Amino acid sequence: MLGDLREWAMDPHPKTTILWLFGPAGAGKSAVMQTLAHQLQDSGRLGGSFFFKRGHATRGNGKTLFATIAYQLALGVPWLRTSISRIVEDDPSIVVRSFETQMRRLISEPCRAHADRHSVAILIDGLDECQGHDSQQEILRAMRRSCFNQPNPLRFIVASRPEPHIREVFDSAVYLGDYRSFNVEQSFDDVRTYLRDEFSRIHREHRTMAKSPLPWPSSDVLDRLVGTSSGHFIYAATIVKFIDDKNYRPIQRLAVVLEGSQGSELAFDALDQLYMTILDSAPRQAELVPILCAVANFDLTAAEVDQLLELADGETRLLLRGLHSVLQLPPNHQRVISFHHASFLDFLNNRTRSHNFCVSTPSHRVHLAQCFLRLCASRRYQLAWAHVSQPRRPQRHLIPFLTALPPSVELCPLIERMEPDHFFAQDSDNFEPMLSWLKRIPSAPQDLIELWEDYVYMSSMERNTWSVKKINSPSSELCQVLVAKGFLQYGLPSVRRVLGMTWSELRTIICSVQPKIANEEQTVHGSAEHVLQALVPLEMRRWICRDIALNCIRRIVKGYADGDEMDAADEWFDLARVFRACPRCPILYSEFQSIPRSAMKLGLSGNLILIEWIAEWLESFGDPTLELGAFWTHAMLPMRFQRF
Ligand SMILES: Nc1ncnc2c1ncn2[C@@H]1O[C@H](COP(=O)(O)OP(=O)(O)OP(=O)(O)O)[C@@H](O)[C@H]1O
Helix, strand or coil, X not given: CHHHHHHHHHCCCCCXXXXXXXXXXXXXXXXXXXXXXXXXXXXXXXXXXXXXXCCCCCCCCCCCHHHHHHHHHHHHCHHHHHHHHHHHXXXXXXXXXXXHHHHHHHXXXXXXXXXXXXXXXXXXXXXHHCCXXXXXXXXXXXXXXXXXXXXXXXXXXXXXXXXXXXXXXXXXXXXXXXXXXXXXXXXXHHHHHHHHHHHHHHHHHCHHHCCCCCCXXXXXXXXXXXXXXXXXXXXXXXXXXXXXXXXXXXXXXXXXXXXXXXXXXXXXXXXXXXXXXXXXXXXXXXXXXXXXXHHHHCCCCHHHHHHHCCCCCCHHHHHHHHHCCCEECCCCCCCCCEEXXXXXXXXXXXXXXXXXXXXXXXXXXXXXXXXXXXXXXXHHHHHHHCCCCHHHCHHHHHHHHHHCCCCCHHHHHHHHCCCHHHHHHHHHHHHHHHHHHHHCCCCCCHHHHHHHHHHHHHHHHHCCCEEEECXXXXXXXXXXXXXXXXXXXXXXXXXXXXXXXXXXXXXXXXXXXXXXXXXHHHEEEECHHHHHHHHXXXXXXXXXXXXXXXXXXXXXXXXXXXXXXXXXXXXXXXXXXXXXXXCCCHHHHHHHHCCCHHHHHHHHXXXXXXXXXXXXXXXXXXXXXXXXXXXXXXXXXXXXXXXC
């Protein structure tokens, strides 16, 4: 297979330039694509590759597909570098345009001038794992339309399961059958070779096998396992992982597999049987399902699952020990738990296949939602999860998870306690679906609905689609909010923090300007910046900035005295940003001087950008002999040097 694919990818005159590699779950498509990518790379013929992964923050959707490939082309193909770089420099917004525009401008147009060069291959694996059937179809159409009838050196290989909506595009008028299809064949011989090699490795490596005669297993047993696999690798790879467990005797584990596989004729029945056998052989099965449900829906480390489900430390690792043939439980405690293969997740989500191990039942999902909401409402959450990187933060995925549940009144009291700091910064696109979901709960409390109606209105401010009724003299609180949001460009959680307000105060101020009736003449539309310009005079803005800076300084001093390091880091960030917009004001200067020097060093430790911003502001006072300016220059000098 690899030989055929390589030959096609390097053929100077193939009949068609797009190849679809298809095969069922676990047939070995990704394995083939990975090896092919390495081989083409070694021959200097790989233009780029993209491996989709279902649910992954960046690899789970098509947003970055073409930009990533263009970037790889620019890095790896010298004759494309200048043209691709120039396009991005001239129009940086190209990377957020439609798939078709990105594909045409970033990839096919720069290549067209080089039709006579040797071919370069672009490999896209797991298209069916890209979020949204529409996106998958759109990607295929974009590739075809931008390359149709235009000689160019690109060869696309797209691998996916043979899903009907993907096949539909290849069969449609867009392609007119002009693509090559390539079935990842069943290969009994390959699976036999693989199993034989792995069994002899296990025999060699396991102490308990020293006295077992070879060949192990007998050729009858090997034939039976190969037959059950139907020539697909996933079955073979999973039994090897199951048998190769240092906590058990391989002979016993093989007996468990053989017993479980009795009576299953088809490969996928056999795979289900195998998954069932693995789960049945784990201890404390009832406690497994909530853990599997958590891992199936969120990216979590074992310690985070312990916290979430309120288990004793280390319990998740203990419970999952028997599942290492289907789960990846990284020894590094910072890494998340993942499934070895997507087919196990498909199995767990399908009740008719996984029965009492199914994780997608409403009761398990509602229970998981309750655990999350409870955790997010507690201080424990902040302490334990603050370090987690943005794309992985579970609260990012919490609202979509909630709105996919059946409307459930039992969640309302917990939703009422949701902390807006956790979800406002990143999730505001999901507020409307959340409101509609709440409205579908027949007995949802009215004040909860009103709260989310207000959040939807507040989120329109985040998304620059705000409507505000015209007012002649805005209150000083409203002016502060407008300056923090529209001038300093803070997100609403930071606006609340720098102004020292509660969410309820912020809500009252923002919602007080919501137009009750649609009267175009009496309304200002647009971003907070636009509204600010309409309502707050220029000179006033800078003095509001000064007040905001003064408040930040006071909170830093207090935070330092209280030993609250975590909040202090945010406060320094706010302060450094606001300084850039502040007038040169002696009051502010002397207030800044009141910050203990050790707090300055601690708060800024190594954050060069913030140091630069503050240094610039201090330098604007112009007198380097001032005590603070001198301290700053000396104390921060080494860090400023590091930057160069
Ligand atoms: N030639 C091979 N030798 C050894 N193991 C293999 C081989 N091909 C596949 N495998 C193993 O089989 C399992 C399934 O393979 P792979 O993920 O490539 O399947 P796939 O067709 O891409 O599945 P899906 O459509 O679900 O993504 C993996 O654990 C992989 O490591």
